[in-house]
Amino acid sequence: MQVGKPSSGRSDFPPRVQAALSVLRTQHERVTRARQAVIEVLDGTEEHLAADEIVARAEASAPGVHRATVYRALSTLGELGLVTHTHVGGSATVYHLAVPEPTGPATSVPHAHLQCTNCQAVIDIPADALDSLIRRVDREVGFHVEPHHAALLGLCADCRRSSLPETGQKPQS
Amino acid sequence: MQVGKPSSGRSDFPPRVQAALSVLRTQHERVTRARQAVIEVLDGTEEHLAADEIVARAEASAPGVHRATVYRALSTLGELGLVTHTHVGGSATVYHLAVPEPTGPATSVPHAHLQCTNCQAVIDIPADALDSLIRRVDREVGFHVEPHHAALLGLCADCRRSSLPETGQKPQS
DNA sequence: TCCCAGATGCGATAGCGTCGCAACTGCTTC
């Protein structure tokens, strides 16, 4: 990161960042330092980042960027379809860049999320695991499930093995 | 409601309330006014109640009951398996009484939840709608999904019909 | 370079939930 000062026409951005910025321009949305920083942060990781964490990391390319600004940037980018968010647990929300690699549709394939109520780990699963559920719910109650939008809760393999026989641990969520 | 002053041995409680209270006694947990009130509130409705709403309704049988006390009661009842909770949207958590009618296993059948991100409505679906997903996830990643524990988000039938062609509405979650 | 709609920084505010602590009370024992 920090490969130079962010000038909006800069061409040394990673491909997905460039793609996202050009969508902004196409949509007549302003390309600001805060938005660039948020996109760079999301592009630079495979993790599930909470807003908090995005603010912290955005400091690198946009020093002094404010929480509220990051929330607003995430909201704008979400409306443009550049970012998706997922509600995990009962509290935090995590964000993803929804821009495919221009070099091929390899990364950021649609996926759903599982979260362990014991260790809080978030696990990705292919979105198609929910296909039959989605079809059934659509057919029976006309509801359109967005599989990425909320994490399914439960116990991960590790926690099932280790914490079930009474250790002092207690699940949170 | 309010059919008399709450004395712990009282026998004019609805059957599920009595059943829940007797579980408390069996487990050597104290039967307090706050816990009784919470159980009565949950027994008295089919709605999905948030903690907030439970506090308000509990006022009837336990005047002055405090938010923190209701949260603690819900937590204790949850550990005993008498109450389950579901995370809906990104914020509120809703609670259910998990005590079956002693007269038959009719009500409080296991169910999962859908929530509309546009109108916030919560829809119940039979838990078995998730069965194949649960089996697949178990088989492939060893994760045990608890289908009631988090709502699946998406768009309900009404909102798909009415709000999709650009009305001014914007989804929240 | 000018200009202004739109974005930002900031602090205040709101909602949900938890914590520590002193006072109270179920429940057991006598």
Add this chain to the structure above:
DNA sequence: GAAGCAGTTGCGACGCTATCGCATCTGGGA
């Protein structure tokens, strides 16, 4: 029926996530 104590309650403070209003700043079109 009274005593004692561990567990529960009431209360306010606190933490976290997220949003809002408003004055200031700035991206980008002319």
